[in-house]
Amino acid sequence: MMADVMQSDGAQRAAGDRPGAVDGGADGDRPTGSANGTGDTSTGSGTGTEDSAAAARIVAIRERIDEIDRTMIALWQERAALSQQVGATRIASGGTRLVLSRERQILERFREALGADGTQLALLLLRAGRGPL
Numbered sequence: 001m002m003a004d005v006m007q008s009d010g011a012q013r014a015a016g017d018r019p020g021a022v023d024g025g026a027d028g029d030r031p032t033g034s035a036n037g038t039g040d041t042s043t044g045s046g047t048g049t050e051d052s053a054a055a056a057r058i059v060a061i062r063e064r065i066d067e068i069d070r071t072m073i074a075l076w077q078e079r080a081a082l083s084q085q086v087g088a089t090r091i092a093s094g095g096t097r098l099v100l101s102r103e104r105q106i107l108e109r110f111r112e113a114l115g116a117d118g119t120q121l122a123l124l125l126l127r128a129g130r131g132p133l
């Protein structure tokens with residue numbers, strides 16, 4: 001579930017990280033049994049492998065991952081702002097703040113495309129657009 005990757009203080013951690021582990025510090029995100037016996041298998045570039053070809057490939061793929069993340073963050077923020085505009089427009093015209101039938105359509109759209117995780121994602125999207133209730 002999406003909430004599993006969000007700490008109560010809003011800080012993010014990977015699903016497999018131990019709560020409280022410091023990113024890049026302890027070995028919580030690395031396999032045990034590494035060649036140097038410390039459990040730390042990362043290279044200087046933090047790719048998690050000592051194979052230089054694999055590390056180079058990982059770095060290249062991560063560039064696109066980072067680009068996707070930036071785009072998703074921007075789209076998330078744009079959607080929330082638009083949703084809040086709709087809410088403000090509707091309230092100013094005497095309408096309701098929310099339209100649950102529309103929210104159900106959106107939940108169904110995400111569930112059809114992404115399954116149960118889609119439902120969780122859509123719930124977070126809808127919450128972001130509501131602002132404080």
Ligand SMILES: C=C(O[C@@H]1C=C(C(=O)O)C=C[C@H]1O)C(=O)O
Nearest residue numbers: 083086087098099102103126129
């Ligand atoms: C944005 C709207 O208002 C609210 C927010 C929604 C959303 O974030 O998608 C959907 C339905 C409404 O509860 C809308 O009616 O379209």
